[in-house]
Structure formats: C-alpha cells, structure tokens
Amino acid sequence: MDSLNSLMDGFGTALTPMNLLWAAIGVLLGTAIGVLPGIGPAMAVALLLPVTYGLEPTGAFIMFAGIYYGAMFGGSTTSILLNTPGESAAVVAAIEGNPMAKAGRGAQALAAAAGGHFIGGMIGTILLVVLAPTVASLAVDIGAPDYFAIMVLAFIAVTSVLGSSRIRGLSSLLIGLTIGLVGLDQMTGQQRLTFGTLELADGIDVVIVAVGLFAIGEALWVAAHLRRSSGEPVPVGRPWLGKDDVRRTWKPWLRGPLIGFPFGAIPAGGAEIPTFLSYVTEKRLSKHKKEFGKGAIEGVAGPESAASASAAGTLVSMLTLGLPTTAVAAVMLAAFQQYGIQPGPLLFERESELVWGLIASLFVGMVLLLALNLPLAPVWVKLLRIPRPYLYAGILFFAAVGAYAVGGEALDLVILLIIGLIGFGMRRYGLPVLPAVIGVILGPAAEQQMRRALQISDGSVTGLVNTPFSVTVYAVIALIVCWPLVRKLVPGRRKQDEETKVSV
Amino acid sequence: MTARPNTPANTPPSAPPKEETSASRGASWLREHSELGVSLMLFVLGVLVLTDALTMDVDITQRGPVGPKTVPIVIGIGLLVLAVLLSLDVLRGGRGESETGEDIDLSEPSDWRTVLLLAGVFLGNAVLIGPLGFPISGALLFWGSAYALGSRHPSRDPLIAAGLSLFTYFIFNNLLGVPLPGGPLMGVI
Numbered sequence: 145m146d147s148l149n150s151l152m153d154g155f156g157t158a159l160t161p162m163n164l165l166w167a168a169i170g171v172l173l174g175t176a177i178g179v180l181p182g183i184g185p186a187m188a189v190a191l192l193l194p195v196t197y198g199l200e201p202t203g204a205f206i207m208f209a210g211i212y213y214g215a216m217f218g219g220s221t222t223s224i225l226l227n228t229p230g231e232s233a234a235v236v237a238a239i240e241g242n243p244m245a246k247a248g249r250g251a252q253a254l255a256a257a258a259g260g261h262f263i264g265g266m267i268g269t270i271l272l273v274v275l276a277p278t279v280a281s282l283a284v285d286i287g288a289p290d291y292f293a294i295m296v297l298a299f300i301a302v303t304s305v306l307g308s309s310r311i312r313g314l315s316s317l318l319i320g321l322t323i324g325l326v327g328l329d330q331m332t333g334q335q336r337l338t339f340g341t342l343e344l345a346d347g348i349d350v351v352i353v354a355v356g357l358f359a360i361g362e363a364l365w366v367a368a369h370l371r372r373s374s375g376e377p378v379p380v381g382r383p384w385l386g387k388d389d390v391r392r393t394w395k396p397w398l399r400g401p402l403i404g405f406p407f408g409a410i411p412a413g414g415a416e417i418p419t420f421l422s423y424v425t426e427k428r429l430s431k432h433k434k435e436f437g438k439g440a441i442e443g444v445a446g447p448e449s450a451a452s453a454s455a456a457g458t459l460v461s462m463l464t465l466g467l468p469t470t471a472v473a474a475v476m477l478a479a480f481q482q483y484g485i486q487p488g489p490l491l492f493e494r495e496s497e498l499v500w501g502l503i504a505s506l507f508v509g510m511v512l513l514l515a516l517n518l519p520l521a522p523v524w525v526k527l528l529r530i531p532r533p534y535l536y537a538g539i540l541f542f543a544a545v546g547a548y549a550v551g552g553e554a555l556d557l558v559i560l561l562i563i564g565l566i567g568f569g570m571r572r573y574g575l576p577v578l579p580a581v582i583g584v585i586l587g588p589a590a591e592q593q594m595r596r597a598l599q600i601s602d603g604s605v606t607g608l609v610n611t612p613f614s615v616t617v618y619a620v621i622a623l624i625v626c627w628p629l630v631r632k633l634v635p636g637r638r639k640q641d642e643e644t645k646v647s648v
Numbered sequence: 649m650t651a652r653p654n655t656p657a658n659t660p661p662s663a664p665p666k667e668e669t670s671a672s673r674g675a676s677w678l679r680e681h682s683e684l685g686v687s688l689m690l691f692v693l694g695v696l697v698l699t700d701a702l703t704m705d706v707d708i709t710q711r712g713p714v715g716p717k718t719v720p721i722v723i724g725i726g727l728l729v730l731a732v733l734l735s736l737d738v739l740r741g742g743r744g745e746s747e748t749g750e751d752i753d754l755s756e757p758s759d760w761r762t763v764l765l766l767a768g769v770f771l772g773n774a775v776l777i778g779p780l781g782f783p784i785s786g787a788l789l790f791w792g793s794a795y796a797l798g799s800r801h802p803s804r805d806p807l808i809a810a811g812l813s814l815f816t817y818f819i820f821n822n823l824l825g826v827p828l829p830g831g832p833l834m835g836v837i
Contacts, residue, residue, distance in 0.1 A: 309742065311733050322697055325723065366751050367797055368759050370751060540766065572746055574743070594719075603714070
C-alpha cells in the first residue's frame with residue numbers, strides 16, 4: 145500500500161506541465177532516434193547527457209526514460225519496414241514483421257508492435273512498482289562488501305554473457321577500468337595515470353567516455369563501411385488491427401512480459417534473449433504455425449511486448465541495486481552520477497520524489513507513445529530517407545557539443561576523438577563496447593567499496609565475504625563463470641542453443 | 649550495441665594472396681592477423697599502467713591496508729595476461745566479429761580515407777573552437793563531416809551546417825544554460 149501512495153505522489157510529480165513536456169519530448173525524440181538508422185538508445189542517451197548540466201534531475205530522468213521506451217518502439221518500426229534491425233532487441237521483429245509489411249500488412253504489423261510495447265511496458269512497469277520497493281528494502285542494509293560483490297557481478301556478467309568471446313569481453317572491460325583509473329585516487333589523492341598534467345587530474349569524464357565509445361566510435365565505424373545503397377522502406381498507412389488480428393495478438397501480448405521482465409532485471413540479460421525466447425514460445429503455441437517465417441502476427445506481438453517489459457526489468461536492478469544490465473542503464477547510471485545521486489537501496493528513501501516521479505512518468509510515457517505513434521507512423525517512415533552523410537555528420541556534431549559542454553575545454557574534444565578511435569577499433573575487432581563503459585562507470589566505485597570493506601576488516605580478505613548477501617552474489621558469479629562447463633555436460637540444452645544462434 | 653552479427657561472415661580484410669613472393673606473403677599474413685595489433689595495444693597499456701603504479705611514491709597518505717597502487721597493479725597484470733591470451737587466440741585462428749548495423753556494408757574493405765578525413769575535421773574543430781567560437785567551428789565540423797561522408801551539395805550543405813550550428817548554440821547557451829564560446833561572430837551580433 146505504501147508503494148501505491150508513493151506512486152500517487154509520483155503521478156503528482158510526473159503530471160506537472162513541465163515534466164509532462166519532458167516525457168513527451170523524450171518519447172518523440174526516442175522514437176525518432178530509434179527509427180533513425182545507426183543511432184541506438186544508448187547512443188541517444190549518451191548524446192543527451194550534456195543537457196543534465198542545465199536540467200534538474202527529475203525532468204532529465206523522465207526524458208531519458210521516455211527515450212528508452214520510445215527508441216525500442218522506433219527500432220522495431222525500422223525492423224518491420226526496412227528489414228534492417230538497428231537495435232539487437234529489434235532483430236526478432238524483422239523476422240515476421242518484414243514479411244507482413246511486404247505482403248501489405250505493414251499497418252497491422254506496426255499496430256501489433258505498438259500494442260505489444262504498450263501492454264508489455266504497462267505490465268513491466270506494474271511489476272517494477274510492486275517489486276522495486278521490496279528489493280530495495282531487502283537490500284537496504286547492504287554495506288561495502290555487498291556493493292563490491294554486486295559490481296563484480298556486473299563485470300563478470302557483462303563480459304561472460306555478451307558477445308562470443310570472453311577474452312575480448314574482458315579486454316574491453318579492462319580498457320574501461322584503465323580509463324577509470326585516470327585521475328586522483330579518491331581515498332588518498334594520489335595521482336594515477338595523469339602523467340603530471342593538471343587536465344587529467346580530474347579524471348576523464350564519464351560523459352566523454354560514453355559519447356566517445358557510443359557516438360564517435362559508431363559514426364567512424366559506419367563511415368568506414370557506409371552502405372552506398374540504402375534499402376527502400378515499405379510504404380505504410382496508419383496502423384490498425386482487425387478483429388481477427390486482435391484475437392491472435394492479445395495472448396502473445398500478455399505472455400511477452402513474463403519472459404521479458406526477468407531477463408531485463410538480470411545482469412547482461414537485456415532484450416535480445418527474451419525477444420527470441422518469446423518468438424520461439426509463440427511459434428510453439430500458435431495455431432498458425434505455417435505462417436511463421438512468412439508473416440505471423442504473433443511473432444511480432446509477443447517479442448515486442450517482451451522487449452518493452454525487459455526495459456522495465458532493467459530499471460529494477462538499476463534503481464534498487466545500482467546495477468546496470470544494459471547499455472542504456474549504464475549511461476543512465478552515469479547520468480545519476482553526474483547529479484551526485486547514487487542509485488541503490490537508499491535511493492527510494494533519499495530521492496523518493498525523483499524515483500516515484502520517474503516510475504509514474506513511465507506510465508505516462510507509455511500512453512503518450514501509443515497515442516503519438518499510431519497516427520505518426522507514416523511520418524516516422526520519412527525519417528528513413530534522411531541522407532546518411534547528414535545523419536552521421538550530425539552525430540559527430542552533437543558529440544562535439546556534448547563533450548565541450550562538460551568543461552569548456554578543447555582538450556576534451558581531443559580525448560573524445562581518441563576514445564572514439566578506440567571505440568572504432570573495438571568494433572572492428574569484435575570487442576564489445578558495453579563492458580568498457582561499465583568498467584569506466586563502475587570501476588572507481590568498485591575500487592572504493594573494496595578498499596572500504598578491507599579497511600573495516602583491517603586488511604583481512606574475509607572482509608569481502610562476511611555477509612550472507614555478498615556470499616550469495618559470489619555464488620551467482622561462480623555459476624556464471626562455470627556455465628559453459630555445465631552447458632557442455634547437458635547436451636540437449638546446448639543443441640537448442642545452437643539452433644537459436646543459427647536461426648537469428 | 650553488442651548485437652551478435654546476423655551474418656556469419658567476418659570482414660574479409662584481405663583477398664587471397666595472388667603472388668607467392670615472401671614479401672607479399674608476409675604482408676598478407678600480417679593483414680590477416682591484424683588483430684594482433686589489439687594484443688599489442690593491450691600489452692602497451694598494461695606496461696603503462698604497471699609503470700605508473702610502481703613508480704608512484706605512496707607516502708604516509710595511505711589509509712587502510714589497500715593503497716592506491718593495488719588496483720592499478722591488478723589491472724596492469726590483467727592487461728598483460730589478456731594480451732597474451734588474445735594473441736594465442738588470434739594465432740589459433742580466432743577472430744573478433746566486426747559489428748554489423750543498418751548502414752554498414754562489410755562486403756567492402758574499410759574506407760580509411762573517410763575515417764581519416766573525419767578525424768581530421770574533428771581535430772580541426774577542437775583547434776578552432778577557441779579562436780573562432782562554436783557557431784563557426786561547429787558549422788565547419790558539420791560541413792566538413794558531411795563532405796567527407798560523400799555529400800556534394802555546394803549550397804545546401806553549408807546552409808544546413810550554419811543553421812544547425814546557430815540553432816544548437818542558442819539552445820545550449822541561452823535555453824539550457826550550458827555556455828558555449830560565441831567567438832567573434834557572436835561578438836558582432
């Protein structure tokens with residue numbers, strides 16, 4: 145009941161005209177960004193980090209949340225109409241959505257996706273309201289060793305689960321941790337990797353790292369391999385669903401969140417795996433199995449609902465534990481740090497207005513998304529025609545604005561370019577970007593928590609494992625590390641896994 | 649961002665060797681194993697971090713059993729270990745999968761000219777933003793980048809660049825309260 149009251153207060157915050165405006169801007173910007181090829185939600189939020197310098201936190205986070213949900217919807221629009229998924233979460237939408245669009249049922253595919261996002265997001269956010277305060281109150285007593293364990297979990301999960309190579313994931317993580325070392329040691333003021341320069345003593349700002357890796361790195365990488373002939377989007381009218389379609393989609397819409405939400409909440413779960421699982425589930429349960437592969441509407445509705453719910457799940461672990469499970473959550477965590485707010489169990493007590501305003505604005509944003517996207521779909525499609533040189537020049541331009549706004553120093557732009565070139569190299573050689581970003585954001589905090597824990601235990605390593613919570617987390621870590629071995633021992637499971645890889 | 653590429657093919661940066669001279673074989677071997685450059689970078693980074701950590705003079709300021717050196721040393725050693733592991737992986741035939749995307753065509757070799765041009769334009773912006781101010785340097789950045797990426801509209805490109813740059817300047821400087829240097833142009837207006 146307590147959380148219901150807080151939620152009502154949250155609506156009071158979210159429904160003020162200013163915050164409503166931020167939610168609308170976020171949703172529109174997010175959808176546009178999701179539709180635009182080459183810009184993912186993480187890059188979008190990273191590029192918008194500089195506005196946090198001039199905005200109060202509640203408005204900024206309401207906008208960021210709108211971008212997150214909007215970009216997911218926009219990404220599936222591109223998938224369906226162009227068959228070129230930009231976001232990993234939208235890959236599945238292309239499998240059934242694009243054949244539907246080609247068969248002249250693009251309007252229905254978009255409507256099924258929009259409905260899925262609305263229902264998935266709603267259910268996911270309701271689960272967030274119910275679960276987050278509970279998780280937070282369970283975790284409220286956690287101390288330095290527990291925080292350290294959670295961060296180690298984030299490091300291990302993000303390097304083990306993502307990408308195909310652990311060595312490359314770990315390399316990326318260590319590059320990020322190294323960047324995080326630059327500057328004055330937080331506990332002793334010792335200079336590290338500053339090479340005696342005053343400019344580096346403050347460390348490299350997280351905004352510059354995020355913008356460099358996500359925006360500059362991506363723009364340069366695309367520039368090196370720019371497709372000279374872009375595909376033509378399938379023209380589409382206003383999305384709508386007939387009675388038959390609704391009969392086929394409502395169950396997948398409701399099933400999606402059950403798969404998506406838990407995956408969003410676990411480290412490195414993200415939206416990629418649950419969308420695919422949802423697709424497989426719908427295929428198995430459908431009465432129209434033959435249509436799968438040729439444009440079955442269930443194959444759009446379920447996965448899209450799962451994707452949206454996974455975004456809500458992501459917010460649970462981000463807000464209650466400070467644990468970012470996706471790239472967007474990582475960048476949002478960086479935004480929290482910009483404001484000097486530490487997400488974690490105490491967030492719900494200390495920043496109750498901000499958190500509940502943010503959660504309430506998710507409901508508002510979902511309604512806005514549905515209300516705006518159905519009529520605006522034909523407009524969004526026009527965005528796909530933007531000349532690519534302008535698009536990527538624009539990304540570079542806004543990246544430069546953002547990095548300069550951090551401190552008004554031209555040197556920051558040079559650092560930004562260097563980090564961008566690192567990001568370029570990482571894309572070229574298959575080093576995932578996310579571990580590096582997580583390393584930069586969580587690295588310094590993890591070091592601090594570890595040293596604090598060891599200070600309390602007077603140097604004894606047992607100080608890191610003397611709480612039930614931290615022991616549990618390390619058990620989970622051990623499980624993740626040993627998972628490949630387990631998988632080899634269970635042959636049936638492995639075969640299915642390979643199957644999924646082949647068909648995606 | 650880290651989507652598993654949908655296409656099984658990696659970037660084939662090298663065509664099959666045509667001539668069997670030892671020089672060309674060496675070059676193509678290097679090209680095929682260019683990922684060793686990543687190992688080299690990790691190695692150099694590791695040495696750098698370790699040197700910095702070991703030459704740190706920690707005096708009485710140390711509080712607690714773990715000082716400012718410990719974590720850098722661990723990271724440095726980790727980087728060296730990974731450099732070795734990655735080299736072994738590459739020599740055994742392991743390859744990182746290049747990232748795919750909507751506008752990315754991996755069937756063509758990397759277009760280095762565009763990347764270098766863009767990097768140059770970006771550096772130019774870093775140099776010019778002080779003396780010329782953001783509205784001018786930003787417009788040059790956009791125009792130059794669009795040109796490097798293949799846009800060839802002699803009138804439309806600079807107009808869009810100037811419009812975007814001025815618009816952004818006013819949004820950030822006047823609406824969001826994030827100061828950007830106006831430069832001589834804003835001094836005149």
